[in-house]
Amino acid sequence: MTKINRIILAFAALLQMTVFLQRSVAQPTIAPPFVHNGLVYSYPLQGDARDQNRTGPNGQLAFGAYFTNYPDGPWPQAAVFNGKGALIHIGKDDAHDPNRVLTWSLWVKPNGLSEGIFYYDDDATYAGDRWIGMHADGTIYQDDTTANNIAGVLLGSPLLSNQWSHVVFTASLAGKALYLNGVQVASSTATLPEHSGRSELVLGSGYLNSLPYIHYLNGSLAGFRVYNRPLTSNEVSDLYTYELSREKETPSWAATASATVASGFLVNVNVIDGGLGYTNPPPVYAYGTGSNAVLSANITNGIVQSIDVVNPGRGYGPSDTVIFIDPPQPVPPSVPRGQTFLAGGGVSRVQITDYGSGYTTPPLVLFVGGGGVGAQGVAEVFHGRVVSVTITNPGSGYKTAPQVAFTPPGSSALLSLEVSAVKVTAAVTAGNRYQLVSTVDFTKWKPVGDPFEATTEVFSQDVVVSETARYFALVLVP
16 A cells, blocks of 8 residues: 655646636526626727727727617627718737637617628638628628638528627637527538638628628627637527626726836836726735835826826835736736746746736646646745746756646645545536646656546546656646
8 A cells, every 4th residue: 555645736727828817707697507608809889999808909990880889788888880881890810810710799780671790800811711700681691702702601580670689709620600689590511711821801891801891780799709619509599598687897907017227116007008998096006126126007088097106115226026906896816827938948037928817826736737746836926926936856857848837716635545546526617628637756747648628627537656656736728
C-alpha cells in the first residue's frame, strides 16, 4: 500500500487572449450558464456599438444609423436603420472571428417588409462571405458564397412587420440551422465555407468587396451576439426566453488607465477606456515597485472621466507601474493567465496577461509542457488579482515555452493517508474541456487519461496512487 502525505486537487485555467479587467461584465444570477460559454462578441447596441466582451472592434455608425429607446422591447434600446444607406461598420478581428463553427443571435424589428440584411460577414475575396437577412416578403434566410458561387441557402419563416423577433443562425461541421423566436425553422447538412481572407463585419447592410453596400435594412437591431460554437436547440430556446425577461445583463465593463511617473512619484493617471455602468466612483489602485499612492476616480453618466492623484506615493518605476480600476459591479472569481519566456532551456519569467479576480491567498503556479522539467514559481496577489510570478526555479530542458496555469480562487488541499487509490471529486463547468494531470514533486506533470468535456457539474474519477502520481491537478484545456 502506497503512502502519501496529501493530494492537492486544483483547477487551473490555461491561456485566454483578452485581459479580464478590460472586459468584465455584470452578470445577474439568473443568467443561464451557457449565455457566456463560447461568447466571442456581444454588441447589445444599447446606445453604442461597442463590444461589451472587449474582444472585437468597436462598431461605427454610418449614413444615418442611430440609437433610440424601446421601453417595451426585449432590449431597452436598439440601433435604427433607414433602409437607404444606414449601417454599422464593425470591421474585423481575424484572431477571434469564428470560421465554420459559430452562432449568430440578434433581435430585429422590421419597419414593413422589404429586402434587408441584418448581419454580413464579408471576405476579402469572393469565397467565404456569409450573411443573414430577410427577403422582400419578410422570410428570414441565411446565405454564403464559395468560389463556385452560392452555397447552402437556408430559408426560414416570415417575420411580422413592426414586431420584435429573435433570429439565430448556428453552423457546425455537420450542418446549419435557422431559428425564429426560439424555434428551429430551417436546417441543412451544408456547411459554411472556409473563411481565409476575412475583411469586414457589417450590421444593417451587405458588403461585397469593391461593390457598394447592398440590401439595407429598414428597421431596428439589438442584442447581437457571436459564439464560437453552435448553440443547441434547447439553448436557443432558453436564450430567447432569457432575453425576453429584461433581467439580462446590461453593458458594463471596467475602466482602464495608465500611469505617468516622474522621479519615483506617480504624478498623473490617464484614462484609456472609461468603462461603462458605474453608479459610484470605483476604487483605483497603483501596483508597482513603489507604495502609498492614493487615487480617486470621477464618473459621469456611468463612465470614468478622470482620475485624481490624491497622494503621489514614492518609489514607483516608470515602466512597471500598473493601474487597476475595479469593475462597476462584482464579477465571478476567475483564474489568471500568463505567458512564459525561456532562457538557456529554463523559464526566465512569466508575463501576466489576465490578472484574474477573487484571490485572497496566492495560488499554486504550475508549468505544463514544453519538454522540460523543474520550473517553479510563486505568485503575488494584489487586491484580489494575480499580478506577478517570481521564478524560484527555472527548471531545465525546455524546448518550447511551457504553459503556465494557476489554481483557482478558494482552492484547498485534501488530505489522504495510507491509500492505494483515491476518488477525485470536484465541481466543474459543463461544456468546458479538462485534463487530469499528476506529479510526484511539482516539477514534471503527466496527463492521467484523456482530455474530457464535462457533461455535468461534478467530476469524479477513481485514481490509483503510485510514486508517479502523488499529486493531481485538474486543468482546463482548449
